[in-house]
Amino acid sequence: MNNQQNFSDFTKSERKIADFIEKNKNAVMYLNETELASTLGSSNATLSRFWRKIGYRNFKEFKKRYLEQQVITPKTKFERILAKVEDNGKSLQQSIFDFVQYQLTDTLEHIDETQSQICVKRIATCRKLFIYAPTSSTGLGFLLKHRLMRFGIDVVILASYDQELFEQILHLQENDCVFVFGFVKLTREAAILLDHAKEIQSHSIVLTDNIVHEFQTRCTQTFYVNRGDLEEFHSMVAATFFIEHLIVSLGQMKSEKALGNLEYLNNLREKYKNGR
Numbered sequence: 001m002n003n004q005q006n007f008s009d010f011t012k013s014e015r016k017i018a019d020f021i022e023k024n025k026n027a028v029m030y031l032n033e034t035e036l037a038s039t040l041g042s043s044n045a046t047l048s049r050f051w052r053k054i055g056y057r058n059f060k061e062f063k064k065r066y067l068e069q070q071v072i073t074p075k076t077k078f079e080r081i082l083a084k085v086e087d088n089g090k091s092l093q094q095s096i097f098d099f100v101q102y103q104l105t106d107t108l109e110h111i112d113e114t115q116s117q118i119c120v121k122r123i124a125t126c127r128k129l130f131i132y133a134p135t136s137s138t139g140l141g142f143l144l145k146h147r148l149m150r151f152g153i154d155v156v157i158l159a160s161y162d163q164e165l166f167e168q169i170l171h172l173q174e175n176d177c178v179f180v181f182g183f184v185k186l187t188r189e190a191a192i193l194l195d196h197a198k199e200i201q202s203h204s205i206v207l208t209d210n211i212v213h214e215f216q217t218r219c220t221q222t223f224y225v226n227r228g229d230l231e232e233f234h235s236m237v238a239a240t241f242f243i244e245h246l247i248v249s250l251g252q253m254k255s256e257k258a259l260g261n262l263e264y265l266n267n268l269r270e271k272y273k274n275g276r
Contacts, residue, residue, distance in 0.1 A: 010053075013042060013046055014046075014049075014050050014053065016040065016042075017040055017042065017046070017047065017050050018050075018054075020039075020040055025066065028063075029063060029066070029067070032059075033047055033058075033059045036059070047059065099228070099235065100235060100237045100238075103225075103226040103227065103228065103235060103237060103238040104226075104237065104238050104241055106226040106238075107224070107225045107226045107238040107241065107242065110211075110223075110224045110225075110226075111223065111242070111245075115221060115223070116223070116246075117249070118221070119205055119221055119223070119246070120246060120249040120250055120253055121253065122177050122203045122205070122220075122221075123148070123153065123177055123179070123205075123246070123250060124151075124153070124250055124253050124254055126153075126175060126176055126177035126203070127154070127173060127175045127176050128154045128155070128156060128176045128177075129153055129154065129155045129156070129176070129177050129178075129179060130156050130158055130168070130169070130172060130176060130177070130178045130179070130193075131144060131145060131155060131156065131157050131158060131178075131179045131180075131181075132158045132160075132178065132179070132180045132181065132189070132190060132193055133158075133181045134160040134181070134187065134189070135160070136183070136234070136236070137181035137183060137236075137239070139236075140181060140236065140239055140240060140243055141157055141181060142157065143240075143243060144179070144243050144246070144247070145157055147247040148247070148250065150262060150265065151250055151251065151254050152254070153250075156168065158193070160189065161189060162189065165189055165192070165193065169192075169193060169196055169197075172196065172197060172200065172202055173200070173202065174200055174201050174202055175202070176202050176203075177202065177203045177204070177205065178193060178194070178197045178202060178203070178204040178205070178219075179204075179205050179207070180193065180204065180205070180206045180207070180215075180219070181239075182206045182207065182208040182210075182213070182215055182222075183207075183208065183227065183234070183239075184209065184210075184234075185210075185214075186213070186214040186218075191214075191218065194206070194218040195218060197219075198218060198219070203220045203221075204218070204219040204220050204221075205219065205220060205221045205222075205223070206218075206219045206221070206223070207222075207223050207225060207239065207242060207243075208222055208223070208224060208225075209224070209225055209226065209227040209234070209239075210224070211224055223242060225238040225239045225241075225242050226238050227239060
C-alpha cells in the first residue's frame, strides 16, 4: 500500500485491514496470514481478496515488497529472516539449518586449500599476530587468540578505533602478521591498519563476506565466507567454520609444540585443581 492508494471502493472490513496494517506494519511482518486474520477478527479468504485488491498476489508478496523498500538496519535484517522462515513453511530449526548449510557449502567452494596452507604457515611463523576484530566479529577474534596462544603463538587483539589502534600498530614489525575481520565494508581503521602493514612489508590476511571488495590491493591474502545477503540477518557460522579450520590446520603444522603446550596446561590444572 502507498499514500496514493484509493480506499473509496474498500468495504468496511477492507478499510479495517488497511488501517491496521498502516499503523502496525512492523508488527505485521512477524505474523503469518492466519495470525493476522485472527488479530483482525477476519478470515484468510477476506485477506486473500484484500491482497489482490491492493496489487499483490498474496501476503508473502506484500511482505517481500515492503521489506525491499525499507532502510537496511539490524531490525529490518531480522524481520527479513523471520519473514523467510514463515514463508518457506518449515520449522524454525530446519529453516536455520538450511540457511547455514548453504552458507557453509558456498564458503567451502571458495576456499583455495593451497592459499589456506600459505595463510597457516604465515601465522605459524610470524613473530606476533595482530588481530583486528571490530563489532560483531569481536568474539571470533578472541576465539582465535585463545586457541592460538595454546600453540605458543603471541597474539594481540587490536583496538577498534583510532587513538588506541595507532598506539598498538606502532609496534607492528615486518615479521609480524595482521589478521583482519573485514565484514560488510572496508572501514577507515581497517584501511589504515592494512596500508601501514603493507608499507612496512608485514603480511596481512583479511576474512571478508564480500566476493567483490576493496581489500584486494591492500593485503597479502583474502578469504571469503558466506554470511547471508547484505540486507539479511548475518550468520557467523561459516566464519566460525573458517576460524576453526585455521586453528586445526595450525595445530597440525605445530603438532609437537601444540601437544606439548596442551600437556603442560593439563598438568598445571591438575596441580592447582584443589587451590594449592
